[in-house]
Amino acid sequence: MTTPSERLKTLDAVLDGLMSRYQERVPDVLKIVDALIDENVIRVADDIENDHIAFRTMGVPSLGIQSFEKIFLHYGYEKREPYDFKEKKLNAWWYSPPKPHYPRIFVSELRVRDLSDAAQHVIYKYTDTVVFDPVNALDLDDAGAVDQFLHQPLWQIPSLDDYRTLLNESEYAAWVIYNRYYLNHFTISVHNLKPGYNTIQDFVAFLERRGIKLNTAGGTIKTSPDEGLLQASTVAQMIDAEFADGKTHRIAGSYVEFAERRVLPEFRHLPADQIRREHRRDGFEAGNADKIFESTFTSQTGK
Ligand code: OOG
Ligand code: NI
Numbered sequence: 001m002t003t004p005s006e007r008l009k010t011l012d013a014v015l016d017g018l019m020s021r022y023q024e025r026v027p028d029v030l031k032i033v034d035a036l037i038d039e040n041v042i043r044v045a046d047d048i049e050n051d052h053i054a055f056r057t058m059g060v061p062s063l064g065i066q067s068f069e070k071i072f073l074h075y076g077y078e079k080r081e082p083y084d085f086k087e088k089k090l091n092a093w094w095y096s097p098p099k100p101h102y103p104r105i106f107v108s109e110l111r112v113r114d115l116s117d118a119a120q121h122v123i124y125k126y127t128d129t130v131v132f133d134p135v136n137a138l139d140l141d142d143a144g145a146v147d148q149f150l151h152q153p154l155w156q157i158p159s160l161d162d163y164r165t166l167l168n169e170s171e172y173a174a175w176v177i178y179n180r181y182y183l184n185h186f187t188i189s190v191h192n193l194k195p196g197y198n199t200i201q202d203f204v205a206f207l208e209r210r211g212i213k214l215n216t217a218g219g220t221i222k223t224s225p226d227e228g229l230l231q232a233s234t235v236a237q238m239i240d241a242e243f244a245d246g247k248t249h250r251i252a253g254s255y256v257e258f259a260e261r262r263v264l265p266e267f268r269h270l271p272a273d274q275i276r277r278e279h280r281r282d283g284f285e286a287g288n289a290d291k292i293f294e295s296t297f298t299s300q301t302g303k
Helices: 004-025 027-038 064-074 117-127 143-150 160-169 171-179 200-209 286-296
Strands: 050-059 078-085 090-096 104-111 185-189 229-233 238-242 248-252 255-261
Touching: 004 027, 004 064, 004 143, 027 255, 050 064, 050 171, 050 255, 064 078, 064 090, 064 104, 078 286, 104 171, 117 160, 117 171, 160 171, 160 248, 171 248, 171 286, 200 229, 200 255, 229 286, 255 286
Parallel strands: 050 104, 185 255
Antiparallel strands: 050 185, 078 090, 090 104, 229 255, 238 248
């Protein structure tokens, strides 16, 4: 048996591994970090608070949320509310971290059975090789093994034709068939930054000054009905993907998100230096999320 503190050490290593791959895949990350250092908003990259990270999964019997979540539940994450995205045919859950300085986690899955027969056929052609839940065979206390698992192919690299078939019906399906468990995004918390950068509106203005291309689906800033959670995101980085048939094609990779969590009405009387994470709006918002998913969609990446 491992102790909770040993598990947090493993979690640290797993998160480091995810972030280092992600930074290589998404040049906007370093561009934004450098710009923040240049404008004296932060001193080092570690000064950035990571609000949450997100993963996408295929909802098939041995995979999907029920498989993926076991990794982070093992490190002490707690399963919170579900979300349903009817038009995109997705389920999602969010998970709160074992300690407040860790990122929340947002995991979604494609309801594969709701797709057309043709799209299902393409997906099962790849995922049918995964007969047992691969997370059950994983030693979750071995950070190296988990890191390798999250970055290894779970199935064969798709053909470009199959990728295109999926893209026509579900851009999410196409993203997952190629990108698998690569970190979909990390999220910069803006509310603890200095004035001039600590609202989503000011932060978006900063990003636009620096020439960062943003997702405009439903408007650049996505606001929850209670006005407590405000989010924006970049347009996904395009990557040169190599397909099974040797063909290459530029497809959507990962992106960066920004979140402002406002202080809840019952804590607004507190002095600013007493405000902690638990005093702010928590969780996610389906209406915001629905548009943030589109950061990897051709309607945004093709702008
Ligand atoms: C997740 C989109 C939703 C949020 O914070 O609501 C999201 C995705 O693109 O996989 O990140
Ligand atoms: Ni997000």
